[in-house]
Amino acid sequence: MFKIKCLNPIAEIGLENFSQKRYEIIDEYQDADAVLVRSASMHELELPMNLKAIGRAGAGVNNIPLERCSEQGIVVFNTPGANANGVKEAVLAGLLIASRNYIGGVNWIQTIKNDENIAKKVERGKKQFAGTEISGKKIGVIGLGAIGAMVANACKSLGMEVFGYDPFISVDSAWSLSKEVKRINTLDDIYASCDFITVHVPLLESTRNMINNEAISKMKDGVVILNFSRDLLINEDDMEEALINGQVKRYVTDFPNDRTAKMEGVIAIPHLGASTEESEDNCALMAVKEVKAYLQNGNIKNSVNYPNCDMGVCVYAGRLAINHKNIPNMIAQITTVCARENININDMINKSKGEWAYTLLDLGIPATEVLIKDLESIEGVVKVRKIK
Numbered sequence: 368m369f370k371i372k373c374l375n376p377i378a379e380i381g382l383e384n385f386s387q388k389r390y391e392i393i394d395e396y397q398d399a400d401a402v403l404v405r406s407a408s409m410h411e412l413e414l415p416m417n418l419k420a421i422g423r424a425g426a427g428v429n430n431i432p433l434e435r436c437s438e439q440g441i442v443v444f445n446t447p448g449a450n451a452n453g454v455k456e457a458v459l460a461g462l463l464i465a466s467r468n469y470i471g472g473v474n475w476i477q478t479i480k481n482d483e484n485i486a487k488k489v490e491r492g493k494k495q496f497a498g499t500e501i502s503g504k505k506i507g508v509i510g511l512g513a514i515g516a517m518v519a520n521a522c523k524s525l526g527m528e529v530f531g532y533d534p535f536i537s538v539d540s541a542w543s544l545s546k547e548v549k550r551i552n553t554l555d556d557i558y559a560s561c562d563f564i565t566v567h568v569p570l571l572e573s574t575r576n577m578i579n580n581e582a583i584s585k586m587k588d589g590v591v592i593l594n595f596s597r598d599l600l601i602n603e604d605d606m607e608e609a610l611i612n613g614q615v616k617r618y619v620t621d622f623p624n625d626r627t628a629k630m631e632g633v634i635a636i637p638h639l640g641a642s643t644e645e646s647e648d649n650c651a652l653m654a655v656k657e658v659k660a661y662l663q664n665g666n667i668k669n670s671v672n673y674p675n676c677d678m679g680v681c682v683y684a685g686r687l688a689i690n691h692k693n694i695p696n697m698i699a700q701i702t703t704v705c706a707r708e709n710i711n712i713n714d715m716i717n718k719s720k721g722e723w724a725y726t727l728l729d730l731g732i733p734a735t736e737v738l739i740k741d742l743e744s745i746e747g748v749v750k751v752r753k754i755k
Contacts, residue, residue, distance in 0.1 A: 369662050372399035374407040377424060378644075381651025384659065401658045405650075406430060414439055419752065420661050422654035425450060425641060427597065428671050429570060437672045437723050440690030440750025442661055444669050446653040448513035453646035455517040457639060458565055458595050461619040462506075462522070465563075465591045465634060467498035502526035507557035508548075509533075510567035510596070516540045518565060519548045532557050558585035563593065570597040580605040589616040595640045598622035606630070665727050665754040674718035678727050683713045685730035686754040687739070692747035693724040701726060704741045710734070727754075 370393045371385060381403075382392065393399065396412070401420040408430045409421070421431060423445045436443050464470055475492065479485050504527055508519045511533035520543075523529045529548045533540070551557055557564060564586070568574050578592060579602040592615055594601055601618075603626055609615040610632035620627055623635035641650070653669075660666045665688035666677040673690065691697055698717055705712055711731035718725055734753050742751045 369400045370398050371401050371403060371658075372396050373403045374409070375403075375405035375424075377403045377405070377654075378647045378651035380648045381424070381653075381655040384652070384655045389663075401662060403651075403654055403658070404430070414441060419750075420444065420658050422446075422658040424647070424650035424654045427570075429597070433672050438749060440752075442667055442670050442673045442690070442725075444654060444657040444661070444667075445671055446650045446657075447669060449649040449653045450641035450643075450646035451513040451517055453643040454514045454595055454640040455521055456643075457621065457636070457641075458514075458518050458593060459521055459525075461593050461595065461621075461634065461636065462501060462563060462565075462591075465593070465617040465619050466501050466504075468496040470634065472496040501563075504528070504562040505530065505560055506563040506565065507532065507551070507561035508565055508567065509554065509557060511536045511540050511544060512567060513540065514595075515565075515567035516544045518567065520545045523547050527563075530557055530561060554582070555585055558582060559587070561590065562587060563591045565593040566596050566600055568596060568600065570599055575599050576602040578602060578606070580608070583609045583614055586614065588614060590614070591617045591619070593619040595619075595621045598624070598627075603627060663754075665752070667725060670720075672720070673723055673725050674720035676716055676718045676725050676727060678714065678716055678729065681729055681755045683729040683731065684755075685733040687728045687730065687734050687742070688750075688752045688754055689726040689728070689742060689748060690750040690752075691724055691726065691745070692749070693719040693722050694747050697724065697745070697747060698726070700745050701728070701742060704738065704745070705730070708735065708738045708741070710738060 369390050371390055372393055397415045399415055399418055403422045403424060405424050410432050414435060418441050421441060421443045426445050426447050428443060428445055431443055433443060479488050482488060506522050506527050507530045508515050509532050511531050519529050519531050523545050530551045531548045532551045532554055577600055583605060606618055607630050610618060610630055617632055617634060619634045621636045621638050621640045627633050628635045657669055664680055665686060667673055668675055712728055713731055714729040716727050739751050742748060
């Protein structure tokens with residue numbers, strides 16, 4: 368029986384897919400075969416020796432120690448696209464509240480709500496909250512993945528002129544993108560042209576602080592910047608300066624902290640991008656399916672540290688899963704060990720992702736303890752797991 372630990376509340380619609388015959392939801396983290404997590408940080412936690420998989424019910428994995436997981440043969444999954452519609456709607460809300468001063472107006476009403484002449488005061492005072500319409504305005508969407516493509520299409524439907532930038536756009540995203548979205552080859556063209564800019568890229572060393580003084584200096588005066596992706600994509604020192612001097616009119620962020628929350632011109636939203644019942648259900652369902660496929664059959668889909676690898680359900684006598692470094696002569700060593708033990712390999716698949724690789728072996732007879740120990744002794748092998 369596989370033991371599952373939830374570090375955060377996980378939607379029941381996902382958990383109910385764990386059959387009681389094969390799975391047990393447990394309280395003790397150290398006994399877990401797999402962990403399901405949303406936002407809880409795992410960086411300070413020890414990784415249990417028996418831990419095989421981590422399912423992140425969401426897209427970002429900055430709360431998970433990926434390098435340590437890879438070194439211990441722990442496959443980390445995420446759920447790309449599962450919360451895309453929820454985030455898309457949050458971006459549209461941010462776009463509207465940045466254009467029309469709804470928040471200021473709503474807050475003002477609360478200050479006069481007990482005034483018997485409120486209707487007259489509203490008519491006299493509402494001008495201070497006048498805004499601009501988004502129809503006909505130009506918006507630049509940086510990153511055209513699942514969320515960015517949906518945002519671009521929605522903005523086009525709202526009558527905006529949409530410019531999209533993504534040098535690494537996937538085939539699926541390209542197919543889903545409206546033909547009326549203008550593909551732009553350089554960020555500078557986005558910066559120079561757009562009234563609104565929304566960022567939808569992962570946090571990498573190459574994207575950290577990508578919105579900085581240099582980038583902002585190329586933008587139109589009074590630009591509105593939206594960030595529902597990752598807080599560290601924005602240089603906060605440079606953003607504060609740009610808000611003060613008026614280069615940036617509004618900064619809408621879903622990642623408030625003790626600094627941005629105090630900045631004039633910032634609309635800080637309490638990380639609500641994917642906080643919908645539907646998004647949480649979708650993420651839970653996808654994460655559970657990924658973890659089940661890995662635990663039961665050794666198949667990998669949507670891992671961030673190991674490659675996708677799928678051999679379906681094993682129809683042979685045995686199956687082994689091997690997590691190892693992506694180094695030369697590994698496959699030769701694995702097959703040599705099997706031959707030495709007189710065990711025939713009926714089918715196999717080997718995939719790599721960066722410095723890590725994964726091999727599935729379907730065997731003519733069940734794997735012996737001697738075979739498993741010999742495979743574990745190969746330099747570069749970090750985990751050998753008997754699936755069947």
